[in-house]
Amino acid sequence: MDRIPLLPILFATTFGLLFSACTQQPTVSEQNVSRIMETLSSDQMKGRHAFGSGIELAADFISAEFENIGLSTLPGKDNFRQEFSIYTLKPKNASIIINNREVGGQYYFGLTNAETVSWTPNNTNVNYISAQDDYRKKFGEYSSDDESSVIVVDGEHEKLFHKYRTYFSRSNRTFELNSEPNDIFVIFDEKVNSYDITLENTVKSQGLSNIIGKIEGKRENEIVLFSAHYDHIGVVSAVDEDSIANGANDNASGVSAVIELARYFQNMPKPERTLYFVGFTAEEVGGYGSKYFSQQMDPNDIVAMFNIEMIGKPDVDGANSAWITGFDKSTFGEILQNSVSDSNFVFYPDPYPNQNLFYRSDNATLAKLGVPAHTISTTPIDVDQDYHRVSDEFNTLDITHATNTIRAIAKAARVIISAEQTPTRILNGEDNLTSNK
Ligand SMILES: [Zn+2]
Numbered sequence: 001m002d003r004i005p006l007l008p009i010l011f012a013t014t015f016g017l018l019f020s021a022c023t024q025q026p027t028v029s030e031q032n033v034s035r036i037m038e039t040l041s042s043d044q045m046k047g048r049h050a051f052g053s054g055i056e057l058a059a060d061f062i063s064a065e066f067e068n069i070g071l072s073t074l075p076g077k078d079n080f081r082q083e084f085s086i087y088t089l090k091p092k093n094a095s096i097i098i099n100n101r102e103v104g105g106q107y108y109f110g111l112t113n114a115e116t117v118s119w120t121p122n123n124t125n126v127n128y129i130s131a132q133d134d135y136r137k138k139f140g141e142y143s144s145d146d147e148s149s150v151i152v153v154d155g156e157h158e159k160l161f162h163k164y165r166t167y168f169s170r171s172n173r174t175f176e177l178n179s180e181p182n183d184i185f186v187i188f189d190e191k192v193n194s195y196d197i198t199l200e201n202t203v204k205s206q207g208l209s210n211i212i213g214k215i216e217g218k219r220e221n222e223i224v225l226f227s228a229h230y231d232h233i234g235v236v237s238a239v240d241e242d243s244i245a246n247g248a249n250d251n252a253s254g255v256s257a258v259i260e261l262a263r264y265f266q267n268m269p270k271p272e273r274t275l276y277f278v279g280f281t282a283e284e285v286g287g288y289g290s291k292y293f294s295q296q297m298d299p300n301d302i303v304a305m306f307n308i309e310m311i312g313k314p315d316v317d318g319a320n321s322a323w324i325t326g327f328d329k330s331t332f333g334e335i336l337q338n339s340v341s342d343s344n345f346v347f348y349p350d351p352y353p354n355q356n357l358f359y360r361s362d363n364a365t366l367a368k369l370g371v372p373a374h375t376i377s378t379t380p381i382d383v384d385q386d387y388h389r390v391s392d393e394f395n396t397l398d399i400t401h402a403t404n405t406i407r408a409i410a411k412a413a414r415v416i417i418s419a420e421q422t423p424t425r426i427l428n429g430e431d432n433l434t435s436n437k
Pocket of ligand 1: 229250251309310
């Protein structure tokens with residue numbers, strides 16, 4: 001065999017490696033997507049209920065991934081957790097005296113925001129919902145105004161009153177005690193002359209964490225947000241001896257997208273806009289993670305929000321497509337659509353408008369503040385047999401489809417990240433969104 005001169009080969013190899021290092025795009029690997037989904041949906045995480053025992057493992061896992069990728073923390077922080085507390089109030093004792101008569105437990109309920117609340121003629125007004133009034137409408141008015149009051153309801157509304165009472169007597173959650181007015185609704189058949197009313201709640205405080213990593217862009221105050229909730233519904237009634245709702249599709253799949261997008265963009269040159277990667281907590285119990293997050297931000301700084309939910313199964317139209325909620329509310333969907341038009345992947349408007357999905361995930365909180373905040377999903381929600389059931393397991397997921405969807409999101413996001421394109425804001429977010437809820 002002839003001797004092959006070594007130097008040219010070495011040179012060619014080195015040059016080739018260098019060359020490919022300069023031009024090669026980072027890729028999203030099925031291996032990582034699969035590993036992340038499998039870990040987050042394992043029984044060890046106990047279904048990741050926001051107030052359950054498995055949620056901390058999930059928070060630690062996402063933090064470790066962010067650390068590994070090399071994301072930055074928020075200013076002044078040495079870890080990826082955005083911590084906050086939620087207070088849960090439950091009715092304990094009550095003493096309801098009106099016109100020197102005691103009112104029985106069936107005939108009142110309170111909407112309260114403190115451990116102990118007292119209503120006396122010195123500190124509150126009395127309002128009436130008469131037999132002729134529209135109960136629902138009046139309830140809405142009195143419960144949302146800025147005043148604490150005693151609302152006396154005519155016995156004609158007893159049936160509806162008991163429905164409301166059942167609902168509102170369970171528990172109430174708040175970020176801050178004593179931050180809202182307190183109302184008490186009472187069925188009473190006379191005009192009120194005197195009253196002395198006290199309600200006591202048990203109060204429990206629980207700590208929660210959003211997980212936030214960042215890639216600093218050239219423009220500090222133009223933020224592109226990639227998010228997914230990492231909590232799920234936890235342990236539920238057993239089906240075939242399985243009681244852990246693993247939440248593989250909902251929403252370990254979305255979190256795998258956020259982590260892999262972080263890895264993808266970390267391997268790209270410094271972006272023009274700043275990127276936030278967020279795992280929201282407590283979506284399933286009322287969206288508290290995204291609510292808290294939005295209160296810490298100036299919404300005007302957020303240029304776009306890619307919220308990702310349930311991309312583990314292709315929609316009925318097949319793989320290589322994903323839909324976007326609230327497509328007509330900003331130009332976000334159109335931008336994504338156009339950015340992948342040279343590929344075989346399609347973004348299209350949410351095909352399930354009756355499900356009100358635009359209002360049912362963490363994007364809604366930011367959209368209310370004007371942010372073009374949309375949810376990207378692929379699961380046929382109307383027929384999916386695993387949604388919020390113990391059967392939402394890792395082995396039902398289509399990893400190739402999820403990976404392709406993440407790749408398409410990465411590709412589509414590039415024109416927004418580079419500031420070549422900016423989606424329009426959502427107009428009148430507050431009015432638009434609350435009336436539709
Ligand atoms: Zn979800």
